[in-house]
Amino acid sequence: MFKLWSSSPSASIRQFSSTVAKFATPTKDAAPKWTPNSIRTGLIARKRGMTSMYDDNGVRLPVTVLQLENCQVTANVKTVRPDQTEYHAVQVAAADRPLKTTTAQMRGHFKKAGVSPKRIVKEFPVTPDAHVPIGTTLSAIHFVPGQYVDVVAKSIGKGFQGGMKRWNFKGLRASHGVSVSHRSIGSTGGHQDPGRIWPGKKMAGRMGGETTTAQNLRVVRIDTSLGLIFVKGCVPGVDDAHVLVRDAKKRLQSLAKANQAKGLYEKVLPKGVTDLPFPAGTSELAETLPTIIEAPSDRVTSPFTPRE
Amino acid sequence: MFRSLRAATKLLTRSTSTTPSPYPFSNVAILPPPPETAATPSLRKGKGIMQYIHKTLPCPERQALIMRLFSRRHPERLLPGSVVAVTLAHAPTSFSGVLLSVRRRGPDTSFVLRNIVHRTGVEMQFFVNSPHVKEIRVIQRAGGGGGKEGRRMRRAKLFYLRDSPEKMSEISAGVRG
Numbered sequence: 001m002f003k004l005w006s007s008s009p010s011a012s013i014r015q016f017s018s019t020v021a022k023f024a025t026p027t028k029d030a031a032p033k034w035t036p037n038s039i040r041t042g043l044i045a046r047k048r049g050m051t052s053m054y055d056d057n058g059v060r061l062p063v064t065v066l067q068l069e070n071c072q073v074t075a076n077v078k079t080v081r082p083d084q085t086e087y088h089a090v091q092v093a094a095a096d097r098p099l100k101t102t103t104a105q106m107r108g109h110f111k112k113a114g115v116s117p118k119r120i121v122k123e124f125p126v127t128p129d130a131h132v133p134i135g136t137t138l139s140a141i142h143f144v145p146g147q148y149v150d151v152v153a154k155s156i157g158k159g160f161q162g163g164m165k166r167w168n169f170k171g172l173r174a175s176h177g178v179s180v181s182h183r184s185i186g187s188t189g190g191h192q193d194p195g196r197i198w199p200g201k202k203m204a205g206r207m208g209g210e211t212t213t214a215q216n217l218r219v220v221r222i223d224t225s226l227g228l229i230f231v232k233g234c235v236p237g238v239d240d241a242h243v244l245v246r247d248a249k250k251r252l253q254s255l256a257k258a259n260q261a262k263g264l265y266e267k268v269l270p271k272g273v274t275d276l277p278f279p280a281g282t283s284e285l286a287e288t289l290p291t292i293i294e295a296p297s298d299r300v301t302s303p304f305t306p307r308e
Numbered sequence: 309m310f311r312s313l314r315a316a317t318k319l320l321t322r323s324t325s326t327t328p329s330p331y332p333f334s335n336v337a338i339l340p341p342p343p344e345t346a347a348t349p350s351l352r353k354g355k356g357i358m359q360y361i362h363k364t365l366p367c368p369e370r371q372a373l374i375m376r377l378f379s380r381r382h383p384e385r386l387l388p389g390s391v392v393a394v395t396l397a398h399a400p401t402s403f404s405g406v407l408l409s410v411r412r413r414g415p416d417t418s419f420v421l422r423n424i425v426h427r428t429g430v431e432m433q434f435f436v437n438s439p440h441v442k443e444i445r446v447i448q449r450a451g452g453g454g455g456k457e458g459r460r461m462r463r464a465k466l467f468y469l470r471d472s473p474e475k476m477s478e479i480s481a482g483v484r485g
Contacts, residue, residue: 047357051365052416056338058397058439065361067354144333146395225347226357240354272336294338304398304440 032129034278036260036268037252041280042124042246043071043138045229047153049239053220053230055295057302063220064235066151066243068109068227069095071138073280074113076131077123082145089125090132093118095242110146120242130279140222140229145295146272148216148248153237157209167202212236216251221294224286247276272296362414366437369433374436377444378410386410389450389461391481392432394441403432405448406479409465424467424476441444448479 025033033042045066055063064275074203075091099107102117110117114135132138143149163169164186166178174188185204189197214235235243247253261266269276272295277285301307331337343364350356363371377386386392386407393404405423408431418435434441451460467477 005310046354048354051414052437053365054437056441060435060438065358067357069354145337177310225342226351228357228361260453272334274332274335277333286427288470290339292340293334294340295334296336297337 005097017077019159025208032278035129038127038130038140038278039089039125040130040247040262040276040278041073041126041132041138042244043068043142044092044120044122045071045227045243045245046095047227047239047243048235048243050234055297057218057297058304059297059299059302061220061232062234063230063232064151064217066229066231066235066245068138068140068229070116071227072113072117072118073117073132073134073136073138074110074115074118074121075123075134078128086128087125088128089123090220091123092119092138095119095120122244122247124244126279132280132282136280139281139283139286140224140227141286141289142277143219143222143229143245144273145219145222145293146298147219147276148250148251149219149231149245150213150215150245151217151235151245152211152213153235153241153243155208155210155212155236156238158207160205161207162200162204164188166207169202175253178197201304207267216248218298219295221292223292224289225291234259262275271298281293355473365415370437373408374417378436380412380417386419386446387450387460387463388466390446391448391479392419393445393447394421395445396439397440397442401412405430405432406466406469407450407478408467408469422476424473424480429473432476455459 039193045068048065049068050062054064055061071092071094073090074093077089077091079087079089083086089151093110093113093115096116098117098118101108107117108120110120158165162183164171164183169185170183171183174182185202188201188203214233217231217233217235219229220232222228229245231245237243256268259265312315316437327389329335330339345360345364351360360404376382376384379385380404388407388409391406392407393402395402398451403421403423405421410419411417416435418433419438420431422429424430431447434444436444
């Protein structure tokens with residue numbers, strides 16, 4: 001499947017996907033296929049809340065529910081930098097908003113893309129082969145249950161916080177003579193040398209309310225009728241906040257590239273995942289596939305059966 | 309080694325099958341049946357989505373069990389002070405005891421049973437949605453309003469029973485009687 005660059009004849013025995021049977025380089029007319037060196041676009045979703053699910057081993061998984069709200073592609077960006085390298089990105093918008101609250105500038109932008117006015121517009125850097133036609137509605141089918149994703153969102157604001165909460169400082173003792181400074185930062189530097197505090201010294205200040213990424217979250221279930229993506233674990237931000245979901249940089253993209261280069265074709269994609277919708281999972285594709293898809297457990301054995 | 313064996317078996321099966329898989333992106337994905345209630349436009353916008361998920365994520369038999377035994381107003385709900393027996397898929401295969409508390413959190417609903425086993429107080433917490441919980445059987449119902457069923461417990465959480473074994477034996481005496 002990812003053997004486009006493999007020259008060993010024994011690789012032909014290893015291919016097990018009926019969707020990628022040919023080894024020839026895809027022609028222009030053939031549908032584009034995911035390669036370990038491609039980077040796909042992401043989606044914009046809304047964090048709806050958390051619940052729990054049980055996998056097929058009976059293990060309880062805490063899951064976060066993300067919902068897509070008419071996520072559409074509004075532009076394909078290509079910029080040539082001064083050193084002649086190219087930057088490619090797919091601009092995605094989500095969450096319809098009333099026309100009268102949209103500024104004239106944004107109205108023109110959405111009209112050019114042929115989509116309804118949206119609340120949030122973000123772009124995802126991609127490789128040149130991963131551009132998506134403008135106006136395409138993206139669907140939850142874009143992610144495959146069993147794969148890993150990164151979720152980016154603005155974290156909950158905690159206000160002005162001290163060193164113990166903000167930087168995990170230990171504070172001082174509760175007793176034994178400590179006066180009035182149990183939670184203070186303590187010393188902030190040396191003496192006459194350097195005679196100042198180094199810039200960047202961890203101190204009290206405003207905490208939270210900044211863009212944070214939760215990395216390598218496993219997608220456990222997708223529901224295309226409601227546009228739901230269930231990811232295992234926690235996601236930054238409050239309920240109903242906009243989040244950006246994209247393929248995990250560490251556990252999907254770099255692993256795929258490295259394993260393909262090493263020749264470990266079985267490890268290119270996570271266990272159980274044979275392919276990824278490329279360049280994107282659209283609502284048209286979702287109509288041809290089952291509505292609800294769940295990932296099996298990532299464990300081989302059940303933790304409830306005792307080991308000998 | 310295990311994974312190459314699995315891949316080998318997949319190779320053998322795949323080379324003989326000619327039917328296209330319903331989901332081409334994963335060969336081990338589970339395809340549960342879609343729920344009976346279709347997606348309404350307001351659900352697609354997100355209105356009431358979490359309540360809908362809490363209701364529909366467990367399978368229908370579980371949903372009915374949660375509704376019957378653990379809702380707040382159902383006439384057959386479990387009251388604290390009842391004696392309940394639970395059958396599990398893993399060890400210990402069965403456990404019975406006094407219901408100390410019910411923690412109602414939709415699909416995360418759980419309850420705690422307390423029993424004295426070999427002169428040792430043992431408490432176990434069971435999650436209703438867990439596939440390992442096979443059966444929940446009521447041995448003795450706690451009083452709903454006095455009379456034949458006895459006086460109802462005046463508390464929702466009977467953690468005071470941990471310090472009074474005499475009250476525990478009062479409840480268990482009723483079981484044998």
